[in-house]
Amino acid sequence: MAGWNESQLRKYNIKMEKIPTLQYDDPKVDSLLTNNKPVLIKGSKLVSRVLKWDLDYLTEHMNSTCCNVLISKNHKFKYYDQKKITPNMTFKPISRPSPMIFSEFAKQIKDWKKGDSRLYMQQVLNNSISQRIVNDFVKFNWDWIISKQNVCKWGSLTSNLLLIAQEGNVTPCHYDEQQNMFASIRGYKRFILFPPSEFECLYPHPVHHPYDRQSQVEFDNPDYIKFPKFKEARGYEVIVGPEDVLYIPMYWFHHVESLMHGGYTVSINFWFKAESVEKIEYPLLDHHKIVIMRNVEKMLAEALHDPSEVGTMLKTIVLGRYT
């Protein structure tokens, strides 16, 4: 029994291949990591000593901690950057922050009824969390993950996000600018990943939009008129279960869902800065091209002193000349 079945997955019309699953001591793991290729790693025991982190345990030890909780009218939790919301912008996000103390969050999860707004706790773990949580934190298999950080010459560990989602919650397709080792503590999460080269098929929002880095395409109801190339998107799928670790290469797009009818999920990610010395080598890698495109959008907004003029100028440069 795999612990899950296909009926728990949301249905999308996307071509998907499998992501390789390897034991942590398989030498192929390091070659995939160092080549920025996703891999599901089994047996690392990265978080094996905190498998007790369930709602009751965390309520007992994080009881009065105020946590970052998102609330959504539907099952989607599309992250947005508050700093990019300008006064003259009408921005109506579906999910919004609703900070609450942990025990309140746990209670709302337990009492949740169909039709209620959904909740998703996404809390950066730092030393302001209770002493017991800090004591557990040191029990992660740091030797292993630090050995991966060194093999891959990643920069410093920047943060760990503790994620507690209700069954069926979705984090829509987006990319992050850091290397990510994602560990499941409880429950099953389905990931759909796309390499940075699929940028043209996923239509991320403009860099200056609050939804920067997030795909504009609604996977469960794609607008093929506005986003015709989405039909050609080729993804990779994997189910991450308890104690599994998924390597999500930086700039790889990923859609994440907590399986339906699987109960709440508890996960923790490990975000690392990119290579400490990222010397650009040619030919460029696909993720370098995303960095270049981002820099062009930023530089134009800077030069024009108005992000809303960037699209017009890009069209002037390209239409009729490069098309």
Ligand SMILES: O=C(O)C(=O)C[C@H](CCCc1ccccc1)C(=O)O
């Ligand atoms: O670990 C990752 O990168 C994920 O995407 C995991 C995802 C939650 C991430 C929320 C988020 C997205 C963008 C910016 C900041 C926070 C999930 O597990 O639902």
Ligand SMILES: [Zn+2]
């Ligand atoms: Zn992410």
